[in-house]
Amino acid sequence: MQSMTRDDFIWMAGGPQGSGVDSSANIFARACCYGGLHVYGQREYHSNIKGLHSYFHIRVSPEEIGSIASRVDLLCTFDADSVVRHIWEVSQGGGIICDTEVLGKRIMEIPTLSASFREEFQKTLDEKGIKPETVGDLINEVKKNGIKIYPVPYLELLQGLGKEIGEEKLSKLTIMTNTMALGISFGLIKYDKKFVNKAIEKIFEKKAKLISTNIVAFSRAYDYAMKNFGDSGFSLNPVETDEKRIYLQGTQAVALGKIAGGCRFQSYYPITPAGDESEYLEENQVFELEKEGISQAGGSIIVIQTEDEIAAVNMASGAALTGARAATSTSGPGFSLMAEGLGWAGINEVPTVISYYQRGGPSTGLPTRHGQDDLRFALHASHGEFPRIILCSGDLDECFYDAASAFNYAERYQTPVIHLTDKALANSSRSCRIFDRSRVKIERGQLLKEDDVRKKEYKRFQITESGISPRLPLGTPGAIFWNTGDEHNELGHVTENPMMRTVMMEKRMKKLELADKEIPAQERVNFFGDNDAAVTIVSWGSPKGAILEAMDRLRQQGHKINFLQIRMMHPLPTDYVAEVLAKAKKKIAVEGNYSAQMAGIIRERTGMDMDYFVLKWNGRPMTSDEVYDALLLIMQDKAPKRQVLMYGT
Amino acid sequence: MALKMADYRTPLFNDWCPGCGNFGILTAVQMVLVDMQLEPSKVAIFSGIGCHAKMPHWVKAYGIHTMHGRPLPFAIGAKLANPDIEVLAFGGDGDGLGIGAGHFVNTGRRNIDMTYLIHDNGVYGLTKGQASPTLKLGLQTKALPKPNINEGINPIALALASGYTFIARGYAFDVAHLKEMIKRAITHRGLALVVVQQPCPTYNNINTKDWYGGEDRIDPATGKPVPRVYKLEDTGYDGVVRKPEEAFPKTVAALTKAQEWGDRIPMGLFYQNELVSTYQERLSQRIADYLQNPPAKQVISDAQGRSLTSIDRMLDELKVT
Ligand SMILES: Cc1ncc(C[n+]2csc(CCOP(=O)(O)OP(=O)(O)O)c2C)c(N)n1
């Protein structure tokens, strides 16, 4: 399984939720970024506040990376649970950092390991023919396979630290365990302390008092590792770079895209993993506008937490009616509640934008875990027929630019736009090239002003050749209009007239054809790899990073292959997709759901069937290694039609 | 030129049943608009779904006929994005107290400067007469196969508990009084609720015009009916909070008044408190220029379609190289 072709290194922090796994990971990642390295991180957590296992997978490389991999090089644990849970993931030559105190813990008595986990674990032990009782026994077993163990007497180290900084209360010191673990980690990989110090300064910038003690704690642990542990076999070296980079997570990329794209109203009801986006927006709700080339005050976004998602989507539509760019943000259960409101926006031709972060469903499903199983739902939610546009971002860069362009499509075609992302994007944090606002275009479509309607009868739903009826913001002086969720005439009054129904429906639906005609293919798909390959991967959303890496590896080995990433699922650039697929002898769908929903949509539109399916629905994002393995089998003609990926803890 | 009733009418055929209380409400609303001389394009009328919800189509103003139970969220979105619009929301009793009850309650917490009017007819008119959330326990209106098995909600009490800062009741067939209530609601600084007792001659054969008017109770002395509805103002009741310490006792008084039903049904202003901060004021604390520069008025691009929004501060925060 371990196909390590890149010069990459994977560090993982694991511990009980609420124990500081996130902040350790944040410091780790930033420290790597400061050294010019690229970072891709993925946060995994239970639907729980304190106590259950969570972990952060951080992959570091001098090159840009877009996915996690199927291994861990250095596992940094904060409890016994984390050692047991991730032990088989540690790569050969890799290492495990743990508290000396966990060594004596009896595996089957670790309370946070579920019965089903224990059963599976026992099976693995039986297969391996080993019988460890304690965590220490288990560690001794893997040691035999060349995995290195770094037991750390945290208690002693904390007491030593206490003496140095004049703090005797142990309870005040234990929060420093994370920082010490970082010290051990970075000591083992011999990374320059100055980058870590800089990261600590950044993370604690609002709690300046903590900076110096954390730096001392870090440094002591670093030195301890240098002195007491031999060579770990890894070393992480900084690289020079001129590139301007940011480190952020998916929800921030979407939020920034919205602000840059002119969104001025966001309503939401809290839900994982969408909630972070709205919170970030609210934190940054006042911003500057550039007028005559000068930045000045004047920009702001209203962020309102509603009573439910029904209110959220409808408030956004209410705001959008006034001409403000408005959005809401949610996940599957919330979108289920938005279905009726989506239809209202559709029939009233309101440019409401919905940021939809998928997670594993149905129902509450896997509330904190990944899934791509809502594509069909996004496409079909709400009764009746109306146009909608569905954008699917594949990485954080696309999250940003798509979040902005969603409003352009919404306003140009006066119809709701669903920006579909997922938990893997929401909670992946990575370094990427700084976003370029000058690439953000604002296209408002046919938007009327006061002067355009003065002394004329304004017909909000005027029948036009293109299907677009010029839009007037509600509240514009000198005119009025009506809206209704009922079928309506040009003025917006209720009608049940069969002729009017026929014509009005056609007017609305035509907008989808117009969008299909006007929006160029390069805005709707990405194409990577060899033009003349006989093998084509088709995918959408977050698997992009894993696919690109797997494909690179295959191409380096001489395989010819290409990858069609669908970025606009609706309207699908059907001709383009059909043209690409017609050239392929092997067509492979890669997606994070059970029923290959994208493949079904492509079949419906193009009449073309996929030859292979690589699917995953265990709640965890795809790793580049497992995608590589699956693709390789296909290249070698050894693959079954349907491969199910299972990696993940 | 002064605006007249005709300036607020649309030429559409009104398809409410003859004798429907909604006609009184419609007339009262149009009279208020005339009284206040509100430009039609300054006013936006939101409604839910039901008989009541056809309202915006008969009024010449921005008219947004939304979804069953949802006029409030739409109205709030529009009002917050463009606070210059005079926003009136109309809901049915099923609409606002059944399917939309969550919005009814949570809107109370926000004290947004707008007006909400509930057409209380005791039934689901448009779906042919099922019991609405205000219909009292045991009553069997015309279309019910069995007597009502649920107790009725008290909208006045619910509004008090939810934080509405203006709570009044009107009667659809006392248009002059209703008009005053609606006008006061609009001029109120904050969120105003007017519950209107609205006879539905087609399905509610219990709470009829005659019943409200007391046609079944003839005073032997005068030979005239003794109406069930009476005006709080006529009894010296005063629900207006003028000092912070009055808020609690006046809430209690209003809650007590709200319990009256049956033989005597109070109309008028139950409670008003303009000392509570409005949502707009709260927003202005966070966004200093919110009122001058609300979402609907912000310019977001230049003539070439370039974004004007600077995200540099946020990017600086995230910068790592
Ligand atoms: C989500 C949804 N469920 C059910 C309906 C059907 N429906 C239409 S009007 C109505 C009841 C209306 O009653 P009320 O709100 O009291 O208004 P009224 O007709 O009495 O004015 C119902 C249930 C609907 N339109 N939408």
Ligand code: SF4
């Ligand atoms: S059913 Fe009742 S509420 Fe509806 S229009 Fe007829 S009388 Fe009015």
Ligand SMILES: [Mg+2]
């Ligand atoms: Mg009703």
